[in-house]
Every structure is written in C-alpha cells, then in structure tokens.
C-alpha cells in the first residue's frame with residue numbers, strides 16, 4: 343500500500359514516541375525514571391468526574407452541536423471575558439477533541455500549498471508537522487536562550503513574507519516555560535499591524551500553570567486592533583488534569599471558526615458529549631485546587647532547576663510557566679562516556695542517560711533546538727530527585 347504524500351512528509355510526535363518507548367521498557371520490567379511526561383501526574387478532580395457520570399445518567403450521550411454544547415461555549419466565553427476582557431460570543435468559539443485537534447483544524451482550514459507558518463524555536467514538537475501535513479511550509483525562527491527563548495520583533499519582521507499565513511505563539515511555552523509579557527506582545531503586535539495578511543495562532547494551553555503574580559497575558563487581549571486576526575487556543579488537558587478527556591477549544595473570527603466547523607462536521611461530527619459535560623464542570627466549578635497544584639509544581643521546579651544548575655556541564659533558565667525545564671547541555675557535548683563513546687549530540691546524551699541511569703528525557707533537537715533536553719516535572723518528588731541524582735552522576739562520570 344502506498345500512503346499519501348501528506349503522511350510521508352511527517353513523522354510521529356517525538357514526545358508520543360518517547361512515552362511509548364518508556365511504556366515498552368517498563369513492560370519489560372525495567373524501572374524507568376520517566377521525565378518525558380507531558381501530562382499532569384494529578385488525577386482529574388472528583389467533581390469533574392461526577393459531572394460526567396451525571397451527564398451519562400441524564401442521557402447526554404448523543405451527538406452535540408458540531409462546535410460544542412452551548413453551555414460549554416458559554417463557560418469558555420465567560421473565561422475569555424474574565425481573563426482577557428474579550429467579548430467573544432459562543433458562535434465564535436469552537437470546541438474540538440483537544441487543543442491539538444483544534445490547532446490542526448485551524449491550519450487545515452487556512453493553508454494552501456506553499457503558505458508559510460512562522461514557528462519560533464524551541465517549539466512544541468507538533469507545529470511543524472501539522473503545517474507540513476496541511477501542505478504548508480514551516481518557517482522556523484531560532485529564538486536563543488539569550489533572548490529568553492522568545493521571538494523578538496526584529497526576528498519576526500525578518501521572517502514575514504507575502505506567503506505568511508500564521509505566526510504561532512505558545513506562551514507559556516512547551517518546552518522552555520517562557521512567557522511573553524504584555525509589553526513583549528505589544529512589540530510583536532506593532533510588527534504584525536504592518537502585515538494585515540498574517541494571522542496569529544496563540545496556544546495558551548499552559549496559561550494557568552505559571553509562577554508569577556497576575557495572569558499570563560494573551561495577544562487577543564493585549565492588542566485590540568489584532569483581536570480579529572488572533573485565533574486563541576486552549577483546553578482543559580493541563581489545567582484540570584484532563585488529558586484523556588480530549589477537550590480543547592479555539593476562539594477567533596467568524597469566518598475561520600465557520601470553516602473549522604465545516605471541517606469538524608465532516609471529520610468527527612462533534613467532540614464527546616460526556617467529556618464536554620465534564621469540561622463545563624471544570625471551567626465553572628471551584629478553581630482553588632488549580633492554585634494548590636501550581637504551588638506543588640513550583641516546589642518541584644525550584645528543586646529541579648537548582649539541582650540542574652548545580653551540575654557541572656548543565657544549566658537551566660528557570661521556566662516561568664508550564665511543567666517543563668529546558669536544560670542546556672552544550673557543556674557535555676564532545677565528552678566521553680566511561681565506555682569511551684563520544685557524546686556528539688543532545689540525542690546521544692539522552693540515549694546515554696536512558697541506558698546508563700534509566701532516566702528518560704526528550705532531546706532538544708526534537709523541539710528544533712539541539713544542545714538541550716527537556717525534563718518534565720509533572721511527576722513525583724521522589725522520581726525527580728532520583729532522576730536528577732542520576733543525571734548528575736552521569737555528568738560526573740564523563741571524561
């Protein structure tokens with residue numbers, strides 16, 4: 343059988359592949375210290391599960407409107423109003439099977455062959471492949487650690503062409519935890535205002551998991567002149583520990599949302615009715631547990647960052663949000679393992695960590711940034727401590 347070019351152009355998500363590899367090793371009975379995890383280690387809150395059970399009992403087990411139930415879209419609209427001052431009616435909101443699916447549909451709805459999408463690197467592994475799958479051309483813009491891993495107005499201006507359809511902004515970022523300030527977003531907006539053909543896809547899936555006072559700013563709220571050109575995406579996976587429920591959403595202009603609805607009507611008809619009831623309960627219910635969980639992440643973040651920065655050869659800028667640390671491992675490249683093998687790349691180093699100390703991380707090249715690796719601190723304190731000790735030992739044993 344031959345597969346379509348759109349499939350041949352892309353590869354499976356490296357983070358999903360890494361998680362699968364860890365599962366296989368664990369199934370072989372190996373004790374893996376898994377820092378590849380891209381989901382909260384907490385459980386979905388009980389009141390959210392109860393809402394799903396109640397929905398089933400009440401017969402909410404049928405197709406819903408293509409773009410999601412009115413109740414869920416109203417809850418999302420309320421959230422956008424409260425957080426960002428946005429007036430986004432329910433018909434400009436689409437609910438889909440996870441933020442991932444919503445982003446994919448937005449690209450599918452807008453890209454023609456050769457259209458360009460500006461993606462700052464380090465990037466979430468899926469963006470370039472989603473663009474390629476939809477016939478577009480990813481334009482990767484390197485954003486060095488010296489710039490806080492963030493896109494600057496100068497770099498943005500250089501990357502834009504007549505073919506640019508989208509700029510992707512992920513804040514807080516996976517993998518770096520970088521968060522754009524309102525001032526930084528305004529400066530990027532100034533550039534974008536001169537290029538009216540360019541839209542902005544903001545991926546705000548980690549917006550509740552952040553470690554500074556106040557809220558994470560959103561481009562749609564910061565620059566009203568751009569609001570119509572922003573497609574804001576988010577979901578319940580990370581904030582409410584609901585990765586398996588598969589609910590994400592997007593809010594944008596009527597034309598784009600309508601096009602996504604048309605696609606969704608042919609692809610899935612609608613997201614799961616039961617998961618939508620659960621997501622509604624998550625968004626409208628008590629939010630205090632979110633802050634409690636963030637303070638747990640904060641403790642782990644501080645500990646991991648300190649341990650990494652105490653390890654010769656490694657360093658790490660503290661993430662402002664999310665539950666990942668992006669570790670600079672340039673200092674171990676070129677060194678040798680006890681068995682004499684040279685560590686030539688971040689991928690070699692990640693493989694060596696797994697082989698010698700059973701510590702699983704994801705190498706930076708997967709995020710478009712060689713010379714780094716990502717650790718997730720969405721895992722227990724004990725695993726993190728053992729893993730950081732293993733990493734330190736591996737570094738100490740290099741010559």
Ligand code: PLP
Pocket residue numbers: 380439440441442443466512515516545547576577578579585588589590
């Ligand atoms: N965006 C980023 C940056 C992510 O890290 C993820 C999940 O790992 C997603 C979007 C998609 O999340 P979901 O499809 O579970 O809503």
